[in-house]
Amino acid sequence: MIKIQSELLEGDALRWAVMKAEGLELHPIFKEGQFSVWFTPDDGMPWGPSLTAYDTDWNQTGRLILKYKIGIGEVQIGVGTAKGDQWAAHPKRLNEPTNWSFAADPRVAVCKAVVIEVLGAMVEIPAFLAPGLQRPLRSV
Incomplete structure (x- = not known):
C-alpha cells in the first residue's frame, strides 16, 4: 500500500478510493501473475475482480x-488550481470551509470530492493502482 494525494487519483485508483469511502471491504490480491481486487459487498459474499465505475x-x-x-460546476481558466476547461466539485457544508476538487470530467471531480470528504487529502491505495503504474481492471 502507498499513500497518495486524493487530488491525484485517477482510473482504478480513484475507483478503489471511492469504494473505500463507501465502506466496502476491499482486498488486493496477486494471483496467476496478475494483480486484482476483490471486494465484499453488504451481503458478505466475496465478489470480484472489478471496481465500480x-x-x-x-x-x-x-x-x-x-x-x-x-x-458541481464549470470552472473558468485560471481560477484556483484549475487548468484549462475543468469542472469543480465540493461537498456542501454550511458555514464551514470546503475542499474543492478539479478534473476535466465532472464525474471524476465528484469522485475526488467524495474521497477527500470521507477519507481525507491523502489516501492509501495498493501500489499497483498508483497513477502511471496502472493495469486496467474490469469495471462494472
Whole structure:
C-alpha cells in the first residue's frame, strides 16, 4: 500500500478510493501473475475482480452526488488550481470551509470530492493502482 494525494487519483485508483469511502471491504490480491481486487459487498459474499465505475457511469456518480450532497460546476481558466476547461466539485457544508476538487470530467471531480470528504487529502491505495503504474481492471 502507498499513500497518495486524493487530488491525484485517477482510473482504478480513484475507483478503489471511492469504494473505500463507501465502506466496502476491499482486498488486493496477486494471483496467476496478475494483480486484482476483490471486494465484499453488504451481503458478505466475496465478489470480484472489478471496481465500480463511479468516474464514468452517471448512474453511479449521481448516487454519490445525492448521498454526499456534492455541488458541481464549470470552472473558468485560471481560477484556483484549475487548468484549462475543468469542472469543480465540493461537498456542501454550511458555514464551514470546503475542499474543492478539479478534473476535466465532472464525474471524476465528484469522485475526488467524495474521497477527500470521507477519507481525507491523502489516501492509501495498493501500489499497483498508483497513477502511471496502472493495469486496467474490469469495471462494472
